[in-house]
Amino acid sequence: GQNIDQPTEMTATEGAIVQINCTYQTSGFNGLFWYQQHAGEAPTFLSYNVLDGLEEKGRFSSFLSRSKGYSYLLLKELQMKDSASYLCAASSGGSYIPTFGRGTSLIVHP
Amino acid sequence: DAGVIQSPRHEVTEMGQEVTLRCKPISGHDYLFWYRQTMMRGLELLIYFNNNVPIDDSGMPEDRFSAKMPNASFSTLKIQPSEPRDSAVYFCASSSQGVGADTQYFGPGTRLTVL
Numbered sequence: 001g002q003n004i005d006q007p008t009e010m011t012a013t014e015g016a017i018v019q020i021n022c023t024y025q026t027s028g029f030n031g032l033f034w035y036q037q038h039a040g041e042a043p044t045f046l047s048y049n050v051l052d053g054l055e056e057k058g059r060f061s062s063f064l065s066r067s068k069g070y071s072y073l074l075l076k077e078l079q080m081k082d083s084a085s086y087l088c089a090a091s092s093g094g095s096y097i098p099t100f101g102r103g104t105s106l107i108v109h110p
Numbered sequence: 111d112a113g114v115i116q117s118p119r120h121e122v123t124e125m126g127q128e129v130t131l132r133c134k135p136i137s138g139h140d141y142l143f144w145y146r147q148t149m150m151r152g153l154e155l156l157i158y159f160n161n162n163v164p165i166d167d168s169g170m171p172e173d174r175f176s177a178k179m180p181n182a183s184f185s186t187l188k189i190q191p192s193e194p195r196d197s198a199v200y201f202c203a204s205s206s207q208g209v210g211a212d213t214q215y216f217g218p219g220t221r222l223t224v225l
């Protein structure tokens with residue numbers, strides 16, 4: 001089976017940096033997705049990591065370590081609008097179907 | 111592009127009734143996915159289609175659930191009979207070039223409440 005673990009909730013201050021961790025256990029691992037989901041809305045794609053290392057996209061960066069089964073999403077210069085749930089998902093097998101974690105609810109306060 | 115379109119946005123029904131959820135994927139996308147999201151279980155993949163053909167339905171919880179994709183621009187997810195534990199947000203998503211290599215675009219979801 002597959003197992004995705006991420007913290008349930010995190011809080012941070014506007015303007016700060018926050019790191020959301022995700023660990024996964026899956027056979028036939030292909031890659032790791034991060035999605036953002038605002039309350040009452042659909043998930044939107046943030047990143048997909050296949051290779052080890054850090055990939056940066058503006059204020060958001062995503063890191064992957066395949067040997068450790070570990071990923072993190074780094075959010076810089078936090079804004080109030082970054083308050084949302086962040087979903088980690090691992091894809092595996094020939095069909096590349098992603099298995100989602102429960103999500104980390106990030107609360108950004110002034 | 112209008113994005114993935116789902117209807118209805120909200121559905122309230124009584125236990126035992128049939129429920130049909132509808133989805134129109136993004137034009138040109140050849141993969142379509144149905145997900146269910148609850149607080150307890152998070153986001154779960156129910157079934158996905160490639161070129162209108164169901165590829166993997168192992169996530170469909172019971173025989174009460176069925177999904178069809180009669181053409182490239184339309185899919186339905188049917189629950190018959192519905193039960194209170196089916197209450198959830200159901201998302202449809204579409205993508206092109208395969209699941210692992212491309213972004214899945216999610217529709218706004220249908221919030222289903224079964225009384």
